[in-house]
Amino acid sequence: MTSTPRPGPVAYHRGAFVDAATAQLPLSTQGLHYGTGVFEGIRAHLLDTGELAVFRLDDHLERLLAGARLLRIDVGATRHELTEVVGELLRRNGLATDVYLRPVAYKLGLLPGTRPGVGLSGVSDALSIVVSALGNYQPEQGIRCLVSSWRRPARSAIPVRAKITGGYVNNALALDEARSAGFDDAILLDDRGRVAEASTANVFVVRDGRVVTPPADGDRLPGITRDTVLTLAADLGVPTAEAELDGTDLLRADEVFLTGTGCGVSPVIGIAGRPVGDGRPGPVSTVLRDTYDETVRGRRPGTRGWLTTFALEEALR
Structure with missing residues (x-):
């Protein structure tokens, strides 16, 4: 048959x-x-x-x-x-x-x-x-990042605020460098030595209970997930700020996490061979990761019209 x-x-x-x-x-x-x-x-x-x-x-x-x-x-x-x-x-x-x-x-x-x-x-x-x-592909225990030797192009050279296909060779080179060295992802600096973003995600640090991320008007893509997390943090009463960060800020942080459409909220537990905090996902990263997951899955009230739903029954029949 x-x-x-x-x-x-x-x-x-x-x-x-x-x-x-x-x-x-x-x-x-x-x-x-x-x-x-x-x-x-x-x-x-x-x-x-x-x-x-x-x-x-x-x-x-x-x-x-x-x-x-x-x-x-x-x-x-x-x-x-x-x-x-x-x-x-x-x-x-x-x-x-x-x-x-x-x-x-x-x-x-x-x-x-x-x-x-x-x-x-x-x-x-x-x-x-x-x-x-595509389900969740980041490990629950967190990821380890390399600070890449490749620099993020300046917005005066290529419009980094748009997802232009040709510009992503920079991201690919940085990620290849990181994974070849045994890391999960790369964090890129800009031409001034300030934190720009990860290979396909924005970067956040937590210090003394405050969440900080580089300003949206720099040499980086101001991510939609980044904006979502800033909004959710405010809802939870977590203080937030936008400020320039350098490599030392990453190493001194209590917590570091990445945000992106693919990775969601992804805690970073190690940078350049050094542990972040105690080497485990921190409390702020964890609550934001869980809150984000509940939001995208419609399990949290007040999602601000962020969800566009489509029924699948007809196709499945």
Whole structure:
């Protein structure tokens, strides 16, 4: 007795829902050659109701569209239309688990009459979105970080406040350096020697019960999870501040943690071979991690409309 093969993963690709395994791009794709694209990482969590709740979808899509405008990319859809695409993509894939969404808008091909070379005008645009199952991947006991020898580019060199694909070679080099040396992640400094961010996350320290993170207007991406954690800390009565940090501040901190869409709130228990605090996740990091997890899973009241829910029953049937 044979069973009907389960359909493969579905992607949204250049205006249509397609089989993700067979979607193709021309080898001449400009975004591949020059890194002229912008992307987002978006999480959706399975609720106790059986729905998928996408966290701060509007904010992620607004940032995607802002980055696309910066690179003269016409996404071809409004934020409302992209929300509908995301919902349909989740329903078509029918993944009854926590998932990760990766939209990427990019330069595609030279338009007739455009001279070859690096450019943003005279090039067609495209949008693709893929979805995959993704649960928590950071160890509960915390992570260890290396302070990278690679420096974060200045915002005068590349717009670091947008998630530009080509700029992430810097992040990849730093993370490769850290993992090759036996660490879990890298913390990058800026060209002045101040803490910029981790490979794909913002950095926080806790000292004397106060949570401190570098200002949002520096050479770093002001993360959506960063903003969420600052808001949750205020709700919990935890004092917060924005201030420049250097490597010594990391080593003197009672606690250090990272925040990002992928890692959530991730306590750092060691930096450059030295323990942070007593080498275990601290009380402030732990309560913020738990509160964030309850928030994204809809188990905490007052989530400020941060959750956009989509039913999966139809797709699963």
